[in-house]
Amino acid sequence: MTRRIFKSICFAAIAVFLASLVFIMGVLYNYFSTVQRNQMKMQTELISQGVTHEGIDYFTGLKTYDYRVTWISPEGVVLFDSQSDAENMENHLERKEVKEALENGYGESSRYSVTLMERLLYSAKKLSDGTVIRLSGTQNSIWMLILGMEQPIILMFVIAAGISLFLAFRLSRKIVNPLNELNLDEPLSNKEYVELRPLLKRISLQQQQLKSQAAELRHKQEEFETATDNMNEGLILLNENGIILSMNRTASKLLRISKFCIGKDILMLNNALALQELLSKAKNGERSETTMKLNGLEYQLNASPVITDDEVSGIALLIFDVTEKEKAEQMRREFTANVSHELKTPLHSISGYAELLKNDMVKPEDITKFSGQIYAEAQRMIYLVDDIIKLSHLDEDAGDMKREDVDLYEIARETVRAFEPKAKAAKITFTMNGVSAPVRGVPQLLNSIVFNLCDNALKYNRENGSVSVDVQNTDSSVVLSVSDTGIGIPARHQERIFERFYRVDKSHSKEVGGTGLGLSIVKHAAKLHNASIELHSVVDGGTTVRIVFPK
Numbered sequence: 221m222t223r224r225i226f227k228s229i230c231f232a233a234i235a236v237f238l239a240s241l242v243f244i245m246g247v248l249y250n251y252f253s254t255v256q257r258n259q260m261k262m263q264t265e266l267i268s269q270g271v272t273h274e275g276i277d278y279f280t281g282l283k284t285y286d287y288r289v290t291w292i293s294p295e296g297v298v299l300f301d302s303q304s305d306a307e308n309m310e311n312h313l314e315r316k317e318v319k320e321a322l323e324n325g326y327g328e329s330s331r332y333s334v335t336l337m338e339r340l341l342y343s344a345k346k347l348s349d350g351t352v353i354r355l356s357g358t359q360n361s362i363w364m365l366i367l368g369m370e371q372p373i374i375l376m377f378v379i380a381a382g383i384s385l386f387l388a389f390r391l392s393r394k395i396v397n398p399l400n401e402l403n404l405d406e407p408l409s410n411k412e413y414v415e416l417r418p419l420l421k422r423i424s425l426q427q428q429q430l431k432s433q434a435a436e437l438r439h440k441q442e443e444f445e446t447a448t449d450n451m452n453e454g455l456i457l458l459n460e461n462g463i464i465l466s467m468n469r470t471a472s473k474l475l476r477i478s479k480f481c482i483g484k485d486i487l488m489l490n491n492a493l494a495l496q497e498l499l500s501k502a503k504n505g506e507r508s509e510t511t512m513k514l515n516g517l518e519y520q521l522n523a524s525p526v527i528t529d530d531e532v533s534g535i536a537l538l539i540f541d542v543t544e545k546e547k548a549e550q551m552r553r554e555f556t557a558n559v560s561h562e563l564k565t566p567l568h569s570i571s572g573y574a575e576l577l578k579n580d581m582v583k584p585e586d587i588t589k590f591s592g593q594i595y596a597e598a599q600r601m602i603y604l605v606d607d608i609i610k611l612s613h614l615d616e617d618a619g620d621m622k623r624e625d626v627d628l629y630e631i632a633r634e635t636v637r638a639f640e641p642k643a644k645a646a647k648i649t650f651t652m653n654g655v656s657a658p659v660r661g662v663p664q665l666l667n668s669i670v671f672n673l674c675d676n677a678l679k680y681n682r683e684n685g686s687v688s689v690d691v692q693n694t695d696s697s698v699v700l701s702v703s704d705t706g707i708g709i710p711a712r713h714q715e716r717i718f719e720r721f722y723r724v725d726k727s728h729s730k731e732v733g734g735t736g737l738g739l740s741i742v743k744h745a746a747k748l749h750n751a752s753i754e755l756h757s758v759v760d761g762g763t764t765v766r767i768v769f770p771k
């Protein structure tokens with residue numbers, strides 16, 4: 221800009237200089253022409269006086285310098301000419317200046333001479349005898365004038381150019397500097413140029429609009445981030461080339477990657493074949509899903525193409541941690557297999573005994589024994605099915621079970637009372653201790669806990685052994701403990717006895733009518749009450765199970 225202003229000022233200065241030169245030269249030329257004409261008039265007057273006094277003798281020895289003097293008779297015949305032979309000259313009567321002089325006493329004219337290639341000035345005066353004295357001289361052209369003033373003009377040009385350059389330089393900087401120093405952060409604070417105010421106002425307005433748009437965008441971004449960060453699923457947005465544009469908190473947690481991965485290719489983080497296929501399908505505009513193992517966990521990935529103007533402009537990747545789901549699925553499969561297996565054994569026994577009875581292959585005295593076996597196996601199946609139903613209830617709709625304020629001591633006392641006949645028959649002493657302990661929970665589940673613990677304490681006890689049930693109410697918790705003086709559990713099994721169908725001694729468990737599900741029900745029910753389980757058992761020394769319900 222400085223350069224353009226500088227150039228413009230220089231051009232303007234030179235143009236002004238040239239225009240002034242032309243004007244001044246014009247005026248000068250005019251002035252000199254008038255002076256020359258007046259001089260010629262005066263010279264003509266002088267020569268006329270001389271000729272009037274002396275006649276033709278006046279011309280003898282007359283020096284005319286640049287002038288040409290011609291004496292013409294009233295008829296137009298040339299009587300004398302200072303440059304040519306008068307006799308050979310044509311009649312001058314028709315010459316304009318001569319004609320005027322004859323008519324008015326004095327005449328003037330100027331003509332361009334093709335022969336001499338210059339303009340000639342003529343002045344003529346009528347003498348008293350009727351003859352005419354004519355004087356002619358070369359009229360200086362403007363070019364000659366300029367050539368004559370060559371040096372001062374060049375000097376003036378140099379001075380004018382120097383001053384123009386200096387002023388142009390100063391001026392252009394003076395104009396441009398305030399523009400360079402404009403404070404565009406606060407456009408309205410600039411006061412230098414009034415002409416710039418509309419522009420500055422516009423800039424200020426646009427800045428405000430930009431600011432409010434940026435704030436709105438930030439607000440929307442925050443809203444989006446809050447919404448996506450609170451999602452349980454991981455969400456990653458990719459562009460059409462698989463570059464990560466954004467990810468929510470869950471995604472970075474699940475994939476154990478930081479937000480620094482934004483801007484990187486997702487395949488650089490993980491180039492599993494499943495992910496590559498998923499992305500290439502999404503790039504082709506197809507929705508697809510896959511599962512993938514990562515960091516020892518199982519993930520389900522759903523990829524949906526983001527389509528703008530019929531083109532895939534990005535990919536939304538949803539990530540679910542399905543490890544627990546997979547585990548549950550696996551457990552369910554194992555459970556179903558175990559249930560089938562557990563049911564198969566008593567069914568086979570029942571079917572075997574029944575077949576023998578049907579074919580009359582049982583001695584009459586053995587019928588009671590056989591039917592007793594069938595009854596025992598059927599009973600086992602009933603217990604098993606009961607426990608399976610309880611567990612599947614716990615699996616399916618444990619959350620929907622109604623919670624009530626109950627007294628755990630009362631529940632335990634009732635259960636102990638129900639066990640008494642059985643205990644008496646097995647010659648085992650049952651004692652109940654403790655204090656009233658209010659608990660908020662599901663009564664039938666609390667009942668199941670006490671029942672299964674007491675049942676185990678009785679089943680895995682010895683003759684003349686004892687079982688003690690105790691309920692304590694402390695400031696922080698309610699504790700139910702069931703202790704027995706039974707066979708105890710070897711340390712290596714203690715971890716696993718809460719698994720479904722896990723039994724230390726399968727045949728012993730079967731003998732005493734165990735299903736292998738009692739402690740699983742206890743574990744499940746305790747978990748639903750946020751209670752923890754503590755097990756203390758010594759082989760041949762007895763077992764104590766403590767269930768701690770936090771308040």
Ligand code: ADP
Binds near residue numbers: 677707725738740
């Ligand atoms: P079961 O129906 O076989 O008793 P549980 O799930 O209740 O199934 O118990 C799992 C296994 O834990 C039992 O088979 C048994 O071996 C062991 N067990 C449970 N309670 C006791 C106990 N009080 N004393 C000794 N062993 C026990």
